[in-house]
Amino acid sequence: MIRKKENKMQIKILSLLFTIGLFSQSxxxxxxxxxxxxxxxxxxxxxxEYLRLPNEFEDKENKFCFDVTAEYKIISEKSLSVTNTCHFLDKNKQIQTDIANGRAVIENSDTNASLKVEFIPIPVLRDIVRWISEPNYIVIGLGEKNQAGLYSWAVVGSPDRKYAWVLSRKVKLSPEDDTATRKILESQGFQVSKLIRPIQKTN
Incomplete structure (x- = not known):
């Protein structure tokens, strides 16, 4: 039985945003x-989600996220909606689902590659966090575009090197692309030896 729990991860993610935004650059x-x-x-x-560094909202003793997806849609010229979906097994071995809905705001229009991502439902609090924080979602690598004109993979990291993800349009990457994404992370100071490859239904 699958049960959706809207925005259950928001408190954890809010703490993450403060940590990344206020202290990462230093x-x-x-x-x-x-x-x-x-x-x-x-x-x-x-x-x-093809690879990730372990983090406190996807990797816990009672919840290890698998079949993780992220979906982005246009809100305006400088903002996107973000829907992160995580599946996990509860104590009864039943599949549960966490869905976090948020927003990504482009902070550098020269590159479009530095964004602030937040999952705060209260507009006033959301604006305060955005105002006091630094970009926490930096696109540091991209694969070739596919036949649909979409990037085939992406490498994303936080400025403090604590959080990193490799995203893919397909469940699996080729060995060559797997190597390429790891090299990108390693070249920018991430601990690639700690990367996790989450389980996908079709792995």
Missing amino acids: LFAKPLQSIDRLDIKSYLGLWH
């Missing part, structure tokens, strides 16, 4: 190098 003298230019239209749609 932790590393060398900032993340984003890609030169992100074509937003080619970034939209559904992504599968």
